[in-house]
Amino acid sequence: MTHLIVFLFFGALCVAGAVNLLVQRHPINSALSLVVVMASLAVEYLLLGAEFVAAVQVIVYAGAIMVLFVFVIMLLNAGEEERTKGSRVALLFGVPGVLVGSVLVGWVLIERTGSQTVSAGALPGAPRTIGWLLFHNFLLPFEVTSILVLIAIMGAVVLASHPDADQGKKEG
Amino acid sequence: MNITTFIIVSFIKTVLALFVLLTAVAYTVWLERKVVGHMQNRWGPTRVGPFGLLQPLADGVKFLFKEDLTPPHVYKPLYIAAPIIAVMCALTSIAVIPVGNWITIGGLHIPLQITDVNIGLLIILGVTSLGVYGVALAGWSSNSKYSLLGGLRASAQMISYEISLGLSLVGVLMLTGSFSLRDIVDAQSGTFWWIIPRWNIFYGGQFIAFFIYLMSAYAETNRIPFDLPEAETELVAGYHTEYSAMKFAMFFMAEYANMITVAAVASLLFLGGWHGPVFGPPLLQALLPVFWFVLRIFCFLFLYIWVRGTLPRFRYDQLMAFGWKFLLPLAIANLVVTALVVALRS
Numbered sequence: 001m002t003h004l005i006v007f008l009f010f011g012a013l014c015v016a017g018a019v020n021l022l023v024q025r026h027p028i029n030s031a032l033s034l035v036v037v038m039a040s041l042a043v044e045y046l047l048l049g050a051e052f053v054a055a056v057q058v059i060v061y062a063g064a065i066m067v068l069f070v071f072v073i074m075l076l077n078a079g080e081e082e083r084t085k086g087s088r089v090a091l092l093f094g095v096p097g098v099l100v101g102s103v104l105v106g107w108v109l110i111e112r113t114g115s116q117t118v119s120a121g122a123l124p125g126a127p128r129t130i131g132w133l134l135f136h137n138f139l140l141p142f143e144v145t146s147i148l149v150l151i152a153i154m155g156a157v158v159l160a161s162h163p164d165a166d167q168g169k170k171e172g
Numbered sequence: 173m174n175i176t177t178f179i180i181v182s183f184i185k186t187v188l189a190l191f192v193l194l195t196a197v198a199y200t201v202w203l204e205r206k207v208v209g210h211m212q213n214r215w216g217p218t219r220v221g222p223f224g225l226l227q228p229l230a231d232g233v234k235f236l237f238k239e240d241l242t243p244p245h246v247y248k249p250l251y252i253a254a255p256i257i258a259v260m261c262a263l264t265s266i267a268v269i270p271v272g273n274w275i276t277i278g279g280l281h282i283p284l285q286i287t288d289v290n291i292g293l294l295i296i297l298g299v300t301s302l303g304v305y306g307v308a309l310a311g312w313s314s315n316s317k318y319s320l321l322g323g324l325r326a327s328a329q330m331i332s333y334e335i336s337l338g339l340s341l342v343g344v345l346m347l348t349g350s351f352s353l354r355d356i357v358d359a360q361s362g363t364f365w366w367i368i369p370r371w372n373i374f375y376g377g378q379f380i381a382f383f384i385y386l387m388s389a390y391a392e393t394n395r396i397p398f399d400l401p402e403a404e405t406e407l408v409a410g411y412h413t414e415y416s417a418m419k420f421a422m423f424f425m426a427e428y429a430n431m432i433t434v435a436a437v438a439s440l441l442f443l444g445g446w447h448g449p450v451f452g453p454p455l456l457q458a459l460l461p462v463f464w465f466v467l468r469i470f471c472f473l474f475l476y477i478w479v480r481g482t483l484p485r486f487r488y489d490q491l492m493a494f495g496w497k498f499l500l501p502l503a504i505a506n507l508v509v510t511a512l513v514v515a516l517r518s
Contacts, residue, residue: 028250028312035305052351055294063301064331067308071327074312074320127291127351 007047014040025080027073031066038062050125177280185286186267193266197428198228204477211481238417243314246414250313255415255422258306262429265299268292269436270354272446272461284462285354292353293345296437297338300392304330306426307394307401307411314414322410325488326401329391332495333398337388339503340381343510344441347376357445371444377513380506382442384499389434391495393427395476397483398491435472436465443468 017036024030038061045054081087134142202217202224209216217224242251269292270285289295304327311323345351348359362370372378391398402410412423439445448464450457486494 028309032250032305032309051289051291052294055291055298058298059294059301063298063304064334067301067304067327067331070305070308070312071324071331074308074324074327 003047007044010040010043010047014044027081028070031069031073034069035062035066038066048125052125052127052130181280181282182286189266189286190263193263193429193432194425196432197425198232200428200431200473201231201424202228203473204480207474207477208481232421235418235421240417240419243414245315247313247315250309254306254310254313255419255426257309258303258426259422259429261299261303261306262426262433265296265433268295268353269433269440270357270445271465275458283354288352288354291351293341293351293356296433300430300433301334303426303430306423310415310423311411314411316414318407318409318413319411322401322407322413326394326411329398329400329491332492333388333391333499336384336495336499336503337392339500339507340384340388341441342507343378343381344372344376346510346514347372347378353440357440357447360444361447369444369447371442373442376510378442378510380502382438384503384506385438385442387499389438390479391491393430393434395431396480397486399485400488400491403485431473431476432469435469438472439465439468
């Protein structure tokens with residue numbers, strides 16, 4: 001019973017964080033709302049018995065990626081967004097669109113899998129199991145993903161470097 | 173153990189651990205002032221109590237009664253939240269740190285640890301990585317150039333060094349095969365070659381990892397020689413320039429609590445935790461492991477202060493180059509070699 005209450009509480013917190021992310025007009029507040037979403041997702045994983053995934057969720061998403069988000073926002077010193085006519089249109093069509101979309105997704109999920117719930121610890125969540133899955137059953141996708149990330153990093157380095165400045169150095 | 177006893181025992185353990193940790197934080201500050209003072213040929217605090225021992229108390233009272241100034245140009249919600257985040261993250265990690273073996277009081281078998289979870293080490297890493305927000309948000313919300321530069325430096329530095337810090341711990345995890353800090357310490361009991369203790373730093377050949385951990389720990393806790401985020405000569409006080417009174421004290425507490433956590437993790441993972449010679453009557457046998465553990469932490473803290481009194485501050489580009497071009501490749505090489513050894517042994 002306590003389990004269910006905690007689960008529902010953090011589920012609500014997660015959704016509230018996501019809504020707040022959209023409502024807030026300052027980028028820092030939005031980024032921090034996303035941190036709340038990540039953290040409450042981690043608690044949900046923990047309640048489902050996947051403590052390793054929960055810890056990784058906090059370390060990777062909340063602790064590293066979101067810090068970089070905040071870092072970039074601080075670096076660019078981004079100010080508050082302004083409301084334009086476009087944003088009013090987006091609000092007008094976006095809210096019904098999101099409602100229809102989520103109802104569709106929910107319907108498909110219930111139709112496909114039935115409405116039975118997953119009990120805590122029913123799915124593999126131990127570090128050993130996850131490691132085994134990653135390095136045996138899903139080795140190829142895992143390696144391909146890492147190469148994809150590597151390509152993205154190299155692309156960022158290429159975009160960020162100034163070839164003109166380097167040439168100037170060589171000539172000088 | 174039923175649920176009521178469990179809650180009562182956990183509550184007592186938490187209160188005790190927090191009390192000890194906060195006292196330790198206060199006296200680490202005293203120790204630092206005293207030791208650095210003697211290194212620089214002066215006395216350090218001497219006026220309040222014998223040897224200045226009551227100085228932390230006087231400082232605490234001063235912080236409490238000082239005017240809590242909030243500059244008009246700050247972004248208030250985050251300005252107030254930042255020190256709370258910093259000190260909360262710094263104090264949370266004590267929950268999973270074991271300080272000794274099991275003890276038996278009145279028929280209850282209690283572990284000397286608030287809670288033993290099977291992902292203990294990951295929890296410490298996760299909570300520490302959240303601590304960056306305190307520093308980064310303090311820098312940003314203060315709305316002053318020194319604070320902002322300090323916050324930016326801090327977040328860049330902490331993210332960079334977190335990678336080599338994490339990688340240096342993986343070797344130990346591979347040797348032990350568990351994330352639980354208690355399991356890691358238990359695996360280091362006994363000796364090999366008759367005399368040398370079976371600590372990971374000796375037996376597992378993790379001394380390179382220990383060195384990497386040590387270096388990264390200085391950067392993670394913003395200590396000299398890597399205290400760029402609060403470099404006084406360039407940034408006044410870095411990210412906490414605009415803070416005063418208790419809010420400033422909270423950043424101070426967070427820094428020293430982080431130092432103690434880092435020292436505790438180093439002792440648990442590399443230096444055999446609470447293992448040491450145990451003898452005498454039952455009470456002494458129960459308390460000696462705790463003493464050995466605290467002694468290790470003390471030595472680590474002394475090393476911290478010693479380094480502070482000895483080394484100059486790095487330049488920012490040197491800091492980044494050292495982290496990315498030296499520590500990271502070294503950590504990866506150590507990881508590969510350890511993996512090879514573990515694979516060949518099994």
